[in-house]
Structure formats: C-alpha cells, structure tokens
Amino acid sequence: MKAKTQHLRNVACIAALTGVLAACDPEFNNPVTDNSSLSAGTADFSRFVALGDSLTAGFADGTVYTHGQENSFPAILAQQFAAVGGGAFTQPLMADNNGGLLLSGNPLPGFDQRLVLSGSPLAPTLSSGTPTTDVANILTGPFNNMGVPGAKSFHLGADGYGNLAGLLTVPATANPFFVRFAGAPNNSMVTDTLTQVPTFFTLWIGNNDTVSYATAGGTGVDQLGNTNPATYGASDLTDPTAFAGVYSGIVTALTANGAKGVLINLPDVTSIPYFTTVPFNAIPMDADTAAASNAAFAAYNGGIAGAGLPAAEVAQRTITFAAGQNALVIEDESLTDLSGFGLPSIRQATAADFVLLPSSSKIGTEATPGNPATVWGVGTALVDGDVLTEAEAALVTAANDAFNTTIANVANANPDLALFDAKAELARLASEGINYGSGIITTTFATGGGFSLDGVHPTARGYAVVANLIMDTIESSFGATLRRVDPGSYTTTFIE
Amino acid sequence: MNKVLVVTTLFCASTLVHAGGYRVSLQGQRAQGMGHTGVALTDSAESIFFNPGSTVLLDDDKEFIGGLNLLSATAKYQNVNTGASAETDSGIATPLNLYYNSKVSDSLSWGLGIYTPYGSSVKWPTDWAGSHLVNEIELASVFIQPTLGYRVSDTVSLGFGPTLVVGGVEFNRNLSTSLVDENGNRANVTLEASEVTSYGYNIGLLATATDRLNVGINYRSKVDLEARGESATFQNVPASLQGTFSNTTFDADLVLPAELTVGLAYELTDKMTFAFDVNRTYWSDYEELRIDFANAVPTSVNPRNYQDANTVRLGLSYERDPKWTLRGGYYIDKTPVRDGYFAPETPRPDSTGFTFGASYQRSPKLALDFSFLYLRFLETDNSYDFYVENNTTTPFEGTYLSNAYNFGFGLKYTY
Numbered sequence: 001m002k003a004k005t006q007h008l009r010n011v012a013c014i015a016a017l018t019g020v021l022a023a024c025d026p027e028f029n030n031p032v033t034d035n036s037s038l039s040a041g042t043a044d045f046s047r048f049v050a051l052g053d054s055l056t057a058g059f060a061d062g063t064v065y066t067h068g069q070e071n072s073f074p075a076i077l078a079q080q081f082a083a084v085g086g087g088a089f090t091q092p093l094m095a096d097n098n099g100g101l102l103l104s105g106n107p108l109p110g111f112d113q114r115l116v117l118s119g120s121p122l123a124p125t126l127s128s129g130t131p132t133t134d135v136a137n138i139l140t141g142p143f144n145n146m147g148v149p150g151a152k153s154f155h156l157g158a159d160g161y162g163n164l165a166g167l168l169t170v171p172a173t174a175n176p177f178f179v180r181f182a183g184a185p186n187n188s189m190v191t192d193t194l195t196q197v198p199t200f201f202t203l204w205i206g207n208n209d210t211v212s213y214a215t216a217g218g219t220g221v222d223q224l225g226n227t228n229p230a231t232y233g234a235s236d237l238t239d240p241t242a243f244a245g246v247y248s249g250i251v252t253a254l255t256a257n258g259a260k261g262v263l264i265n266l267p268d269v270t271s272i273p274y275f276t277t278v279p280f281n282a283i284p285m286d287a288d289t290a291a292a293s294n295a296a297f298a299a300y301n302g303g304i305a306g307a308g309l310p311a312a313e314v315a316q317r318t319i320t321f322a323a324g325q326n327a328l329v330i331e332d333e334s335l336t337d338l339s340g341f342g343l344p345s346i347r348q349a350t351a352a353d354f355v356l357l358p359s360s361s362k363i364g365t366e367a368t369p370g371n372p373a374t375v376w377g378v379g380t381a382l383v384d385g386d387v388l389t390e391a392e393a394a395l396v397t398a399a400n401d402a403f404n405t406t407i408a409n410v411a412n413a414n415p416d417l418a419l420f421d422a423k424a425e426l427a428r429l430a431s432e433g434i435n436y437g438s439g440i441i442t443t444t445f446a447t448g449g450g451f452s453l454d455g456v457h458p459t460a461r462g463y464a465v466v467a468n469l470i471m472d473t474i475e476s477s478f479g480a481t482l483r484r485v486d487p488g489s490y491t492t493t494f495i496e
Numbered sequence: 497m498n499k500v501l502v503v504t505t506l507f508c509a510s511t512l513v514h515a516g517g518y519r520v521s522l523q524g525q526r527a528q529g530m531g532h533t534g535v536a537l538t539d540s541a542e543s544i545f546f547n548p549g550s551t552v553l554l555d556d557d558k559e560f561i562g563g564l565n566l567l568s569a570t571a572k573y574q575n576v577n578t579g580a581s582a583e584t585d586s587g588i589a590t591p592l593n594l595y596y597n598s599k600v601s602d603s604l605s606w607g608l609g610i611y612t613p614y615g616s617s618v619k620w621p622t623d624w625a626g627s628h629l630v631n632e633i634e635l636a637s638v639f640i641q642p643t644l645g646y647r648v649s650d651t652v653s654l655g656f657g658p659t660l661v662v663g664g665v666e667f668n669r670n671l672s673t674s675l676v677d678e679n680g681n682r683a684n685v686t687l688e689a690s691e692v693t694s695y696g697y698n699i700g701l702l703a704t705a706t707d708r709l710n711v712g713i714n715y716r717s718k719v720d721l722e723a724r725g726e727s728a729t730f731q732n733v734p735a736s737l738q739g740t741f742s743n744t745t746f747d748a749d750l751v752l753p754a755e756l757t758v759g760l761a762y763e764l765t766d767k768m769t770f771a772f773d774v775n776r777t778y779w780s781d782y783e784e785l786r787i788d789f790a791n792a793v794p795t796s797v798n799p800r801n802y803q804d805a806n807t808v809r810l811g812l813s814y815e816r817d818p819k820w821t822l823r824g825g826y827y828i829d830k831t832p833v834r835d836g837y838f839a840p841e842t843p844r845p846d847s848t849g850f851t852f853g854a855s856y857q858r859s860p861k862l863a864l865d866f867s868f869l870y871l872r873f874l875e876t877d878n879s880y881d882f883y884v885e886n887n888t889t890t891p892f893e894g895t896y897l898s899n900a901y902n903f904g905f906g907l908k909y910t911y
C-alpha cells in the first residue's frame with residue numbers, strides 16, 4: 001500500500017513538472033523573433049552603401065547629431081540586413097549629441113546645435129549643449145553612410161566637394177559635412193561610394209534641388225533651360241534636364257558592377273510641415289481692430305483701384321480685414337510693379353500660398369517695436385523670403401515632377417533597381433498619418449511625431465517608418481524577407 | 497479591530513507584490529482540483545466563498561481550511577508588422593484563502609472567510625511597445641466575510657455574509673507614445689492607492705433535490721473601490737513641463753464586478769461526485785478607467801466597455817480509499833474584453849483551464865490538500881483602439897499569448 005502511494009506521488013509530480021515546462025514558455029504560432037524565415041532574396045547586402053543628402057545622413061532638428069545618425073534610415077536598414085548577410089555599416093558619427101559644427105575651434109555660422117522644445121508654451125529652441133564636432137578633424141573611412149546634408153544632385157559627382165580649402169572660397173565650393181569624412185580632399189561623393197564596391201545601395205538625391213529654393217521662399221532663380229549647374233546660386237531651382245543627366249550618370253556608375261539598389265523619389269513640399277504649419281490666415285482680429293486696419297489701408301486700396309490694373313489684379317491686391325481670422329499681408333514680386341506710384345507689390349495671402357515655418361515667430365509682432373501700425377503680416381507685409389507663393393510653389397512642383405519622372409524612368413529601365421515612392425508615402429503621411437501598429441505619426445509640427453523640429457526632416461520615428469516602407473519595396477522587388485523595426489521604440493521630438 | 501487591520505495589511509502587502517489576473521479563480525484547494533466548482537458541494541468550509549448556503553450542511557462541527565497558491569502567469573506580445581515583441585516578467589504570486597466554520601446547531605452555523613478573488617500582476621518591460629498603455633500593474637484586494645448559515649427545511653438552506661473589502665493598486669505607464677526629456681528618457685506616471693475599503697455581500701441557497709443531487713445558487717455583489725486623494729508621481733518629465741506634470745493626487749474608481757453562480761453536484765456513486773457550475777460575471781459594470789488628477793494634468797479616460805462573461809466549469813472527485821481523494825476538472829472561461837478594447841494591462845482572451853487535485857486524510861482531524869492548475873489562453877490578434885494622443889486616435893495592435901499555472905497547498909483541520 002505504501003509503495004503504491006509512493007508510486008502515485010511520483011506520477012503526480014512528473015505530470016505536474018511536465019505541465020510546468022509546457023506552461024513556462026508559451027510559443028506563438030509564428031514567432032516574430034524566428035530568424036529562419038528571413039532571407040535576402042536575390043539581393044546581396046554584404047556591402048551596403050547609402051548615397052544621398054540630409055535625409056540619408058539622419059539629419060533632424062536642424063542638424064546632424066549622433067542619436068539621429070544612429071537612427072538614420074540606412075542605419076536601420078543595415079541593422080535589419082545583418083540578419084540576412086548584411087555586413088558592417090560605418091557612419092561618420094558626429095562627436096556629440098548636440099549637433100552643430102566648429103571649424104578649427106570656432107563655431108561655423110549657419111551650423112547650429114540641435115533644436116529642442118523648451119519654455120512655456122513649448123517652442124523650438126536651440127539646445128543648451130555646445131557643439132564639439134570640428135570639421136577640421138577629418139575622419140578615416142570608408143563610410144557606408146554617404147549622406148551629406150545640403151548636397152544637390154550635381155554635388156555628388158563634384159570633385160573637391162569635401163575639400164577643406166573649398167569652405168573658405170566665395171562662394172564656398174565644399175560642404176563641411178563632407179569635408180569631415182571625404183576619402184581624399186578632391187574625391188567626389190560618388191568616388192568615395194564606388195571605392196567601396198557596393199553590392200547594394202540606396203540613392204535618395206534631388207531633394208535639395210527644389211527644397212533649397214522652396215525654403216528660401218522662392219528668392220532664388222528657376223534655372224529651367226540652364227543645364228550648367230556651375231552657374232547656379234545656392235537657392236536656385238535645378239533644371240530638369242541637368243538633373244536627368246547627372247542622375248542617370250550616378251546610377252550608371254553605381255550599377256556598373258551589378259549592384260542592386262533602391263532609388264527613392266522626392267516628396268512634394270506640400271507634404272512638409274515647414275510649408276504647411278503656418279496658416280495663410282494667421283491674423284485674428286476683433287471688429288474694432290479690423291476697422292482700424294482697413295482705415296490704414298484705405299489710401300493703398302484707393303491707389304490700386306485707380307492704377308488702371310486689370311480687375312482681377314485689383315481684386316487680388318485690395319486689402320480688407322474683418323472680425324475673425326484674416327489673411328496675412330505678403331510681398332509678391334510677381335505683381336505689376338507700381339513702385340513709381342508709391343504703391344508696394346503686396347497682397348493678402350490665399351490658401352494656395354505657403355507661409356514658411358520660421359515666419360511664425362515674427363507674425364503678429366511689431367516690425368518697429370512700439371509701433372502697432374507695423375505689425376508683421378498686417379501693417380508690414382511679410383517679405384518674399386517668408387512665403388512660397390502659389391506661383392513659386394507651382395515652379396517647385398513642376399521641377400519635382402520632372403525629377404520624379406526621371407527617377408522612375410531610370411528605375412524602370414534596370415531590373416536590378418527598385419523604386420521607393422517616397423512622394424506617395426509622404427503625401428499619405430500628410431493627409432491621414434501613418435499607423436504603424438502601435439501608434440500613428442502625422443506631419444503635425446512638433447507633436448505629430450513624423451517630423452523633427454526643423455519642420456523638414458523626419459524624427460527618428462519617422463525614419464524608422466521610412467525604413468520599414470523601404471523594406472516593403474526590397475521584399476517585393478528582390479524577393480527578400482526582412483524583419484521590420486518597431487517605430488514606437490524610436491524617439492520623436494525632445495523636450496528640454 | 498486592530499488585529500483585523502493588521503491582518504488585512506499583511507494580506508495586502510503579500511498580494512500587492514504577487515497576484516495574478518484581474519479575476520483570479522483560486523478560492524479553495526478542494527474546489528480548485530475540481531475545476532473551481534463548488535456552488536452545490538458540501539465538502540468543506542470553502543463553501544463560505546462558493547456558497548454560504550452550504551455552510552450549515554458541513555459534516556464537522558468546527559472546521560478550519562486554508563490554502564496557499566503559487567501562481568505564475570506569463571503574457572507575450574508581438575506585432576509582425578513592426579517586429580516588436582515583449583514578455584511579462586512572471587513572478588510567483590501567492591493568493592491565500594482561509595475559512596473557518598462552526599455549527600451552532602443542525603440548523604445554524606457561523607463562519608469567517610478571508611480570500612482574494614480579484615487581483616492582477618502584469619509587468620511588461622519598461623518602455624516596451626505598449627508602454628503608453630501600461631508598463632506594470634499590481635492590483636490586490638482582500639475580502640473578509642463573516643457568514644451565517646441557516647437550514648430552512650430538510651431540503652433548503654441559506655447563507656449570507658457581508659464582505660469588507662480592502663484593495664490597493666499600483667500602476668505605471670508612460671505619459672505618451674513619445675514624450676521624452678532632452679536625453680531621451682520616457683516620461684511616466686505612477687499611481688498608487690492603498691487600503692481602499694468598501695463593502696459587499698455574498699448570499700447563497702442550497703437545495704438537496706434528491707439523496708444524490710444538490711443544486712446551488714450563489715450571488716456575490718459588486719464592490720466599488722473608490723480611491724480618493726491617492727498618490728500620483730511623475731518621472732522623467734522634461735523641465736519645461738514640470739509645471740504641468742507635478743506630483744499630485746488622483747481619484748479613480750475600480751469595480752470588482754458581481755458574480756452569479758448556479759450549479760449542481762451529483763453523486764455518481766458513493767465514491768464519485770460530479771459537479772457542474774456556471775459563473776456569470778457582470779463585467780459590463782466596468783465601463784472605463786477614469787483617472788482624475790487634482791492638478792492641471794488632463795483627466796485620463798480609458799474606455800473598457802467590458803461585457804458580461806460566463807465561465808462553465810466541470811469537476812469530478814473520486815474517493816479512492818479512506819485516505820486519498822483524487823480530483824480533476826476543466827473549465828472554459830470566456831473573456832469579458834470586446835475586440836478593439838484589448839488593453840495589455842489585462843491580457844486575457846478566452847481561456848481553458850485544466851485542474852488536478854488530491855486530498856490526503858492524514859488523521860481523522862487533519863487532511864492535506866493539493867491542487868494544480870494549467871490555464872491556457874488562446875492566441876489572439878487584437879487591439880486597443882481608444883487611446884487618444886494629440887487628438888489622434890492611436891490604436892495599439894498585436895498578437896497576444898498568455899498562460900498561467902498554479903500549485904496549491906492547503907490543510908483542513910476539524911474538531
């Protein structure tokens with residue numbers, strides 16, 4: 001009897017222990033952590049190089065800083081490629097998380113530290129951190145991340161774009177971000193890329209060919225018809241024919257050794273919060289203020305009415321205010337020049353104009369402090385550089401569409417190339433947001449999670465979403481199976 | 497009264513550290529072995545919980561029975577679209593129960609029960625994918641129930657007990673999906689409420705329909721735990737926002753829903769008893785989790801919209817010999833959580849439970865009880881669709897897989 005009891009106890013113990021082991025670790029039917037289903041397909045990620053501009057570099061919050069670089073879309077891709085034969089991915093890391101550049105110990109003007117949200121109410125402010133990254137401290141490569149902020153299409157093949165001496169010429173012929181890590185002073189970005197004999201690449205270039213014109217409020221020149229980029233100013237709009245020649249030349253060089261790659265097209269400015277955040281009718285007024293403002297513009301309106309202009313332009317230029325939200329008064333150099341009559345080329349903005357993000361800090365303030373008649377956007381018109389007008393935006397869109405046609409044609413001509421439609425994805429982000437499963441990013445400035453505080457570049461989370469979407473493209477074009485990243489685990493904006 | 501407070505404080509302390517599942521069906525070792533049935537059983541003083549109507553029918557004049565559980569629950573999350581995955585830290589929880597019953601006469605009995613039917617311990621990795629909904633939660637409640645049993649007739653008996661409930665909760669979540677300080681540390685809030693007291697009751701009826709068949713019905717009332725002026729503390733809040741997110745107090749209500757049980761027990765043979773219970777838990781009283789902060793921090797409203805849910809339980813006991821009784825059971829527990837309301841603080845889809853138990857009658861007065869439970873939750877793809885951030889509804893989706901197992905030990909002493 002005792003033996004039997006003992007036996008029973010053993011059986012019970014074994015049954016219980018088996019139950020525990022089974023219970024300890026429940027397993028999903030398709031565990032997301034299972035690597036065996038991943039594959040590179042027909043792609044070879046052993047030497048991956050990303051060539052491009054700030055969007056490739058991981059630029060965010062107005063600068064390059066290490067956290068942004070570590071979360072650049074190519075760095076995220078490389079981290080996922082590692083599971084399917086991807087090699088090391090080296091980046092020209094900045095010295096700190098502050099961003100900003102020094103040249104031989106002195107702050108380089110125009111290259112400030114990063115923006116953070118600060119104050120009450122929260123507003124973008126330069127971080128209190130001090131830049132310590134010195135351009136003269138040249139890094140030893142090669143570097144897989146060949147993203148250089150500010151680079152336009154024709155800069156990629158430009159010899160000397162990374163030459164320290166070129167920073168001091170007027171105009172400068174070098175880019176401080178490339179100076180930091182160029183393989184040799186006179187190497188071009190393409191040369192430094194080809195030296196690495198990439199087996200796989202991403203190319204995202206051409207953004208600055210339109211964006212530098214757009215962010216300057218269209219103060220540059222539309223170079224349509226001028227195919228010689230050497231004659232362009234910094235804020236000019238690149239000619240589509242020039243772009244096409246440069247672009248296909250770069251792709252031919254990159255694919256010469258049989259490398260496969262993803263070409264990324266160019267988002268429209270209408271998807272970017274830098275252009276869409278400040279409303280055209282940003283001026284609130286009560287009835288009394290509106291009446292006073294109307295009185296102040298009565299002489300101007302009378303002058304316009306009597307200047308012999310076509311009725312449409314008279315209507316366009318007549319300035320009126322009413323109780324409620326009122327359209328900003330802006331300069332528009334495309335209007336008929338009436339300066340001879342003492343009448344400025346001004347009108348009120350419409351929903352088709354894009355008021356640039358930086359002007360939000362001056363709208364409503366007094367141009368001449370203490371003089372309420374000089375309020376920016378009312379008594380004092382916003383200047384040309386504050387607004388991308390409807391006509392200027394149309395030029396940007398036309399150029400961008402032409403560039404995107406080139407990119408699509410080049411991609412379609414070679415089966416080794418995939419096309420990632422960034423323009424469509426950013427349009428989706430702007431119109432409805434992107435739900436990544438554990439959250440949503442939108443283009444709402446500062447709080448939407450998609451765009452960093454410079455209003456032009458994504459947050460780390462935005463770059464993670466981009467990387468996931470590029471992986472979709474790589475899977476469908478090259479038969480790969482890749483693991484995605486969780487955008488929710490990446491940062492958005494930082495608050496001080 | 498002081499002693500009662502000390503006891504409850506001790507219970508709270510132990511269950512705060514270790515508890516499992518919002519409704520934890522571990523209220524008796526003997527019931528546990530039979531699939532947690534018991535509304536129509538007259539086996540032990542566990543009836544104080546399962547059906548006070550049975551207490552007057554117990555065999556022994558004075559009986560103490562108590563049990564200790566070692567419960568381990570694990571939940572996993574993954575999202576195939578984002579590659580995110582996480583697993584809860586499954587510590588060992590130790591829900592306790594103690595019952596004492598004393599018969600004054602053949603028609604009257606009194607007793608006292610202390611048990612912990614509601615609790616939860618879910619600890620996800622800090623800053624995991626769903627950290628804006630919950631990082632971790634510890635919920636505990638202790639019910640103290642003095643009880644009277646009364647035999648109305650040869651076939652019908654009744655029982656009633658008011659319950660004093662003492663509960664506590666500790667809850668931490670991140671303030672949003674993205675709020676970080678300059679160094680990237682995620683801002684979060686911890687809510688702590690302790691020794692929140694409330695009242696309820698437990699009432700039951702047992703009918704001995706035939707020599708072999710008992711039918712029971714039991715109702716345990718809803719208990720509203722109303723936390724008032726409890727502590728809310730904020731961590732990693734950026735300096736610019738510390739004016740708004742300053743440490744404060746909060747008010748919140750938590751409902752411990754009512755439960756109706758009907759069931760029967762049938763003696764198949766002199767040695768074998770079959771039990772069948774159906775619980776209906778009135779979860780629809782849990783509409784939302786609303787946290788009102790005393791300062792300017794916006795009120796946090798989290799819709800739950802639970803639905804009433806049934807649990808069907810089967811149990812069998814077999815008196816193998818005068819010393820050993822063996823038990824087995826099975827149950828199907830339907831989730832109260834509707835699709836789209838699946839919040840990771842309670843990762844509980846439909847589940848099935850398998851239980852085993854045994855009692856060893858060591859002496860005429862002392863018996864030792866053992867039980868084992870394996871609770872298997874179905875793998876579920878679900879989401880919580882009611883989190884709003886920056887005026888944008890931000891769903892949290894994924895696949896969940898959970899399980900739990902429990903070892904129970906107890907003893908019964910009669911005199």
